[in-house]
Amino acid sequence: MIFWRAFLSKKNYDDPREELIESVRYHLVRLLESEAPLVSLSPKLVECEKSSFRFGIENIQSISSQMDMEQFSSQIENWVKVFEPRLSEVITEVFERDDESNSIDFSLTVRLNDDRITNEKERELAFDSRISLAHQQISMEEQDFG
Secondary structure, three states: OOHHHHHHOOOOOOOHHHHHHHHHHHHHHHHHHOEOOOOOOOOOOHHHHHOHHHOOEOOHHHHHHHOOHHHHHHHHHHHHHHHOOOEEEEEEEEEEEEOOOOEEEEEEEEEEOOOOOOOOHHHEEEEEEEEEOOOOEEEEEEOOOO
16 A cells, blocks of 8 residues: 555556655645754664654754755755655756745755656656745645656
8 A cells, every 4th residue: 555645645646656745845835834843863873863753844943044045956956865755866956035025936856766667758756846934835846848
């Protein structure tokens, strides 16, 4: 039984790739909407940094205001690499912060690692994304390469 299909998916997918992409998108949104505990851990506890104990981001408001776009991009890439093992070659392009809507727009390009997908071109995914800082909500839509 696949957890995504049994408990989270709101529709039945005919295309396994489409279902996989929606599962990845769902997980990325949950990751970026979740807030990790602000607990300091000993540097000796390396594996704890990659565990569900640290799932989420650390205070999006302070991170986005204290980091430049390159640092913010690097941090998003790190979170995705740590918490989404189905993805690799993570590249984030962060656009200028929209002060009027208090949001940050970015593009997330990744490589999907799944043996069911044999076509190299289909392994590339890109998501247009927006983080609403006021509500800590994420919108993420897959870009169509076709």
